[in-house]
Amino acid sequence: MEEVEVVVAHDERATLRVGDVFLKIDADQARTDVEVEAMAMAPLPTPEVLWRRPPVLALAALPGTALGRLGEPSPASPAAWAAAGAAARRLHDAPLPPWPGRSIDEIAAGLDVECEWLITNDVLPADLVTRNRRVAEAALRPWTPVFTHGDLQLTHVFVDGDELTGVIDWSEASRGDALFDLAILTLGHEERLGDVIAGYGSDVDLDVIRAWWSLRSLVAIRWLVEHGFDPFSPGCEVDVLRSQ
Template identity: 75%
Template sequence: MDEVEVVVSHNERATLRVGDVYLKVDGDPEHTDVEIRAMAMAPIPTPQVLWHEPPVLAIAAVPGAALGVLGEPSPASQAAWSAAGAAVRRLHEAPLPPWPGRRLDDVADRLDRECAWLLDNGVLPAEVVRRNREIAEPALRPRKPVFIHGDLQLDHVFVDGDEVTGVIDWSEAAPGDAMFDLAILTLGHEERLDDLLAGYGTADVDREVIRAWWSLRSLTASRWLTEHGFDPDAPGCEFDVLRARMLDS
């Protein structure tokens, strides 16, 4: 009998693994609807949907191993990172999904709220928050939307050798900023950006905006992570990303 492994569990959703099957339980049916539709549209490898009985979505495990995890060096080769970049480029060149993405005004409002929370609660030194808020500003520029994954963490991209075998967790997919996907994939692994871009290409890539998204994502995610049992102050994670930007100043 296969053991039941709890992969992720918090008060919004949970993911369990039983053998080669993942069971995703989400209280918001829109997340699952987006995930199923996005995986069907994406021109890159995605998990097979086995069945869907709300609020549970069953998908097959993809072969290979994740590019890595936040807070630890990535074990993947340069070629694997390059292959991931090529896959992301194919996604970004695909037709847009028909549902709306996040409005820039909403992103800016959330950024200001989360910065205020960080300052009011003394979570980080004020100069770290304020400097990263300045660095984040270019991410709020108008941009031509592309088909983005929306949560392209490196543990959502699986490779076998130098081949991408699957990209998982599509519930945040939408029209959006291409630089956001590139930033999330290299968050805490900035040294792998050149490897990623070797496959993605440098046309239309704005490194300043990628750096802006590193700051913006880390600023806006910190409270949620803290409230849901994660530690943004773990080595190599969000707070270290914010501190590293001070060294870039």
């Protein structure tokens, strides 16, 4: 009998690995609908859907290993990071998915709520929150929507040597800002941004990338704390805010 590995588990969803099969259990089947459709549309290697019996989605494991983990040095080569940037470009050049993403007003409103919570509950110093809230303003500008992954963190990008082997976890895919994907990919790994941009192949507004680093970190902290993750770990979200 194969050993069952708990990859992630909280009150919204859980992912288990049994051999070469991942079992994703999600309380919100709309997220799973998005994941399956986005993987079918994306011009990138994605996990094979083995079967779906709500609330469970069974996916085949991808070859290779993740680019790395937040808070730890990445073992991947500069060429592998460049390959991730090139993959992001292929995705952003693809036809748009039929469902919309969040509007600028929705993002700004969520940011305001989370900043108030961080200050009111003494989670972070007010000056740190305020400073990063100002930095985040640069992200809240009009953009041309592209097909975005929506959660393109380095643990979701798999490589084998210098080659990209696939991208996982597409439940947040939507129409969105291309620079958001690049920012999430390099969150906590600023030293890899040059490699990603080299693979992406076009000029990138670094102020907007930094703005998304601040915005994403500010809005994620409450969710991470409430779901058993530690944004105060070295190199993670709070350190990103302090570095801005």
